[in-house]
Amino acid sequence: MRYIVIGAGAVGGTIGARLFQGGHEVLLVARGAHYEALKSDGLRLFTPGSAETLTIPVTDAPVPPRDGDVLILATKSQDTIAALDPWPRHLPVVCAQNGVENERVVLRRFERVYGMCVWLPALHLEPGTVAAHGHPHSGMLHVGRYPQGVDDLAQQLAADLAKSGFVALATPDVMRWKYGKLLGNLANAVEALCEQAPGIDSLYERVRAEGAAVLEEAGIPYSTTSEERELRGRQVDVLPIEGVERSGGSSWQSLARSSGSIEADYLNGEIVLLGREYGIATPVNEVLQAEANRFAREQSPPGSMPLERLVTLIDERSRHTTPS
Numbered sequence: 001m002r003y004i005v006i007g008a009g010a011v012g013g014t015i016g017a018r019l020f021q022g023g024h025e026v027l028l029v030a031r032g033a034h035y036e037a038l039k040s041d042g043l044r045l046f047t048p049g050s051a052e053t054l055t056i057p058v059t060d061a062p063v064p065p066r067d068g069d070v071l072i073l074a075t076k077s078q079d080t081i082a083a084l085d086p087w088p089r090h091l092p093v094v095c096a097q098n099g100v101e102n103e104r105v106v107l108r109r110f111e112r113v114y115g116m117c118v119w120l121p122a123l124h125l126e127p128g129t130v131a132a133h134g135h136p137h138s139g140m141l142h143v144g145r146y147p148q149g150v151d152d153l154a155q156q157l158a159a160d161l162a163k164s165g166f167v168a169l170a171t172p173d174v175m176r177w178k179y180g181k182l183l184g185n186l187a188n189a190v191e192a193l194c195e196q197a198p199g200i201d202s203l204y205e206r207v208r209a210e211g212a213a214v215l216e217e218a219g220i221p222y223s224t225t226s227e228e229r230e231l232r233g234r235q236v237d238v239l240p241i242e243g244v245e246r247s248g249g250s251s252w253q254s255l256a257r258s259s260g261s262i263e264a265d266y267l268n269g270e271i272v273l274l275g276r277e278y279g280i281a282t283p284v285n286e287v288l289q290a291e292a293n294r295f296a297r298e299q300s301p302p303g304s305m306p307l308e309r310l311v312t313l314i315d316e317r318s319r320h321t322t323p324s
Helices: 010-021 032-041 077-084 102-107 152-162 174-185 188-194 200-218 225-232 250-256 268-278 283-298 307-319
Strands: 002-006 025-029 043-047 050-054 069-073 093-095 113-119 129-132 134-136 140-145 167-170 236-238
Touching: 002 010, 010 025, 010 043, 010 050, 010 069, 010 129, 010 152, 010 250, 069 077, 077 102, 093 102, 102 113, 113 152, 113 174, 140 152, 140 174, 140 225, 152 167, 167 225, 174 200, 174 225, 188 200, 188 250, 188 283, 188 307, 200 268, 200 283, 200 307, 250 283, 268 283, 283 307
Parallel strands: 002 025, 002 069, 043 129, 069 093, 093 113, 140 167
Antiparallel strands: 043 050, 113 140, 134 236
């Protein structure tokens, strides 16, 4: 089996590196300066207590498929269609991404689709470099067939990941876990806009509560934070790495890299979409979606919005919002 990791950033780079270290055949797919750095110098993987350079094969374009190839898609959700479009449609696709829309989008084009719920504290800001802060395991990964079920490939992938430094579980209800992760990811925009400003926890709670209310109304099951913590336990502690500053999550990193886009439409926007479908006001997520997209479009630096300003915008929107 060859694992082709499309999007060798923080998540994809860590998964690809760990599988490669575990003795599996891996091909990384990257672009631009990151591809050039990987091609010339290898992947520099920093973890708590170690720094390695791995000469993992890399490409910036699709390669001829082989029997046993598995695509692991680790791009941002807004890049899903473009990233997969050149690849043969008979290959299985594993969506190692935030949000809950990717699997549905991919299933329109590919017959075998798998969801992967990713808890993986990692950082990618410089070409050729990935820092994975999880210890003693790099992350916790749930994988299952979409829309539900576990088959031989899901079992094999979970086993390979479990032997390669992850807490990995094959689960038939992977989307329940991904909806639970979505609720946590709603705060990504808050962190990207305001970083860790004093008093930010109350806004975290507010955005999550709004999202949970929408999922409850829609009848969508989701995993709880207590379930995640019980499974993760001390298996995935987030530890510092010497010489690497631990910064923000995936949305923060998108702004820090001035990438020009951000995942807010597939995180906060998912709650906004469901709210509109079920007639529930979602002012918190509407403002976060709009402001995160504006920051990305204008290439504003992360953390440059005062928390008070963001709360004011949300309060104003709340006063003028009625259910659709």
